[in-house]
Amino acid sequence: MPLTVLSSNEVSRVLHSFTKEDIEHLQTQLADALHWYSTSADENDYCSDYQPERIQLKRKDGSTTLFMPASGTTGQAVKVLNMGPPATGSGLPSLENLSLDTDSSRSSISGTTAVESPRGSISTFASSETGQTGGGSGSSTSSVPGNGTAVSPGYGLDKTTSPSTRDATATTIRGSLTLMDHEGNTTGLINATELTAFRxxxxxxxxxKKRHSVHDLTVFGAGKQAYWHIRLALLLRGPEIHHLNIITRNFDSARKCIMRVYNPQPEDADYVNPIGSKYNSKTKANILTPSHTEYQRLVKDYVRSSNVIFCCTPSTQPLFPASYLTNPEGRKKGRYVACVGSYAPHMIELHPDILRNAVAPHHEHRHLHKRQKEGGAVIVDTVSGCLKEAGEVVQAKLLPDQVVELGELFMLKREAMRKQEERGEKVESGCNFQEGTGLKEWLTRGNVIYKSVGLGLMDVVVGHGVVEMAVQRGMGTRIEDFD
Structure with a gap:
C-alpha cells in the first residue's frame, strides 16, 4: 500500500492550487459527511457513533496537546496537535478598558502621501516601497497590495515589545494528520498546521456561499485561520466583496496576510493565483490596530457596516461590546458571524449577550424598529463539543436545544429536495428549504452565528481530498511499499 507524505510546503502548494470549483467540490464532500454525522444513524462510518471524543492534555509549561481520532467512509484518521502557551495579552484589548487618547498611543507616519478616504474614517497611504521606514523615531509605513488602506502602522498597544519578540511568543500550533484505510494501512501523513486552518x-x-450580501467583510486576527477565511471568501465571492477590514494587534502580520493572499507562492514563477491579480481586485483592504487614535470608533464602524464577520483570535475577552450588534441600530442589518479562534471554555470572542440575544424568542410585531430575522439558535459544528469547549456557548449558558449542528441544516435541505421531487417540482442546487419555514430567509439574510471548535471528521474528509489532489497533480513524496 503506497504512502503519500506531504510536508508543510507541499500542503501549502496543494491548497493554493485549488480553484473555486475544487473548493466547492470539497465542501460538497464535507457537507455529506456532516449530514451523516448529524443523523446519528449507523448507516455509515460518518455517523456520530463512530466519532470518538478528542482528548486534551494540558502540560506544565502551559502548552496543550490534542488527540483527535475520527472515522469515515474512506478510512480512519488521527490528528495530533500541540499548541504552545498563548502569548500574554493574546487577542485584542478590551474596548471598555482601552484609552487611546494619550500621546504615547499615536503613531507618526513619514515617507507617505495621505489621501482622504471616500469613507471618511481612514486615510489611504501610498508608499514607493513596501515596509519603508521613515527617519523619525517610531515612524513606520507599509503599503497594502491592491486598493489597500493602511489605517495604522503600529504594532499594538505594547510599545515595549518589538515585533520580532512578539512573534516569537505568539501561540504556535504544530502537528500531523495520519490517514489510514479500513484495514489499518497508513495511506497518508500530512503536516497539519496549514491543513487545520484550511478545513x-x-x-x-x-x-x-448563499448569503445575500457580502459587500463588507471584517476579520479579527491575521494568522493562518484568518488567512484561509479571507482566501476562501475571495475565491467563492470575490467580485462581491468590496471592503476587507482586518483588525489585529500586529500591523505587519496583517500586511503580510494580505500580500500572501495575492502572491502565495512567490518562489514559483509559473504559479497562477486562482484569486487573480491584486491590481485587478475590486476589494479594498483596510488594516486597523489598537494603536490607532480612533480605534474604538473604527471598530464600531467596521462591525456595524459588515455583512460578514470572521473572528479568528485566541481571545479570552470579547472582541467588541455586545451593544454593537444587539441594540436597535446594530440589528438593522443581517450578518453572518463565524467564531473559530477560541477552543476552550475560558476563551471568548463574542460577548455572551450576543448569543443570548440570538437564541431569545423574538416577537416581530412588538418591535418599532427595523430588525433582521433571528433564527432562535446558534449553528455549531458539533453540539457535544461546543457545549463543553466553546467559551461563547459555555459562558452564555446555552442549552442543547438552542444550538443546531451544521449537518442538521443539510439534513433539512435534503428533506426539502426529496419533497420537491415527490411533487414533481424542479430541484435547484443551493440553499433550498421548505417555503414558509423562514429558514431560508434566516440563512441568507438574517443574523446567523456559527461557532466551531473543530471536528476530527473534517480532517478525514479534507485530508483524503488533499492527498487525492496531491497524487493527481504529482505533488508530495510517495512511498510505494510502506506496508
Whole structure:
C-alpha cells in the first residue's frame, strides 16, 4: 500500500492550487459527511457513533496537546496537535478598558502621501516601497497590495515589545494528520498546521456561499485561520466583496496576510493565483490596530457596516461590546458571524449577550424598529463539543436545544429536495428549504452565528481530498511499499 507524505510546503502548494470549483467540490464532500454525522444513524462510518471524543492534555509549561481520532467512509484518521502557551495579552484589548487618547498611543507616519478616504474614517497611504521606514523615531509605513488602506502602522498597544519578540511568543500550533484505510494501512501523513486552518475555513464558508450580501467583510486576527477565511471568501465571492477590514494587534502580520493572499507562492514563477491579480481586485483592504487614535470608533464602524464577520483570535475577552450588534441600530442589518479562534471554555470572542440575544424568542410585531430575522439558535459544528469547549456557548449558558449542528441544516435541505421531487417540482442546487419555514430567509439574510471548535471528521474528509489532489497533480513524496 503506497504512502503519500506531504510536508508543510507541499500542503501549502496543494491548497493554493485549488480553484473555486475544487473548493466547492470539497465542501460538497464535507457537507455529506456532516449530514451523516448529524443523523446519528449507523448507516455509515460518518455517523456520530463512530466519532470518538478528542482528548486534551494540558502540560506544565502551559502548552496543550490534542488527540483527535475520527472515522469515515474512506478510512480512519488521527490528528495530533500541540499548541504552545498563548502569548500574554493574546487577542485584542478590551474596548471598555482601552484609552487611546494619550500621546504615547499615536503613531507618526513619514515617507507617505495621505489621501482622504471616500469613507471618511481612514486615510489611504501610498508608499514607493513596501515596509519603508521613515527617519523619525517610531515612524513606520507599509503599503497594502491592491486598493489597500493602511489605517495604522503600529504594532499594538505594547510599545515595549518589538515585533520580532512578539512573534516569537505568539501561540504556535504544530502537528500531523495520519490517514489510514479500513484495514489499518497508513495511506497518508500530512503536516497539519496549514491543513487545520484550511478545513476550519472550508466549513465556515459553506454558510457564506448563499448569503445575500457580502459587500463588507471584517476579520479579527491575521494568522493562518484568518488567512484561509479571507482566501476562501475571495475565491467563492470575490467580485462581491468590496471592503476587507482586518483588525489585529500586529500591523505587519496583517500586511503580510494580505500580500500572501495575492502572491502565495512567490518562489514559483509559473504559479497562477486562482484569486487573480491584486491590481485587478475590486476589494479594498483596510488594516486597523489598537494603536490607532480612533480605534474604538473604527471598530464600531467596521462591525456595524459588515455583512460578514470572521473572528479568528485566541481571545479570552470579547472582541467588541455586545451593544454593537444587539441594540436597535446594530440589528438593522443581517450578518453572518463565524467564531473559530477560541477552543476552550475560558476563551471568548463574542460577548455572551450576543448569543443570548440570538437564541431569545423574538416577537416581530412588538418591535418599532427595523430588525433582521433571528433564527432562535446558534449553528455549531458539533453540539457535544461546543457545549463543553466553546467559551461563547459555555459562558452564555446555552442549552442543547438552542444550538443546531451544521449537518442538521443539510439534513433539512435534503428533506426539502426529496419533497420537491415527490411533487414533481424542479430541484435547484443551493440553499433550498421548505417555503414558509423562514429558514431560508434566516440563512441568507438574517443574523446567523456559527461557532466551531473543530471536528476530527473534517480532517478525514479534507485530508483524503488533499492527498487525492496531491497524487493527481504529482505533488508530495510517495512511498510505494510502506506496508
Amino acid at each position: 476550519t475555513a472550508l466549513a465556515s464558508t459553506m454558510l457564506l
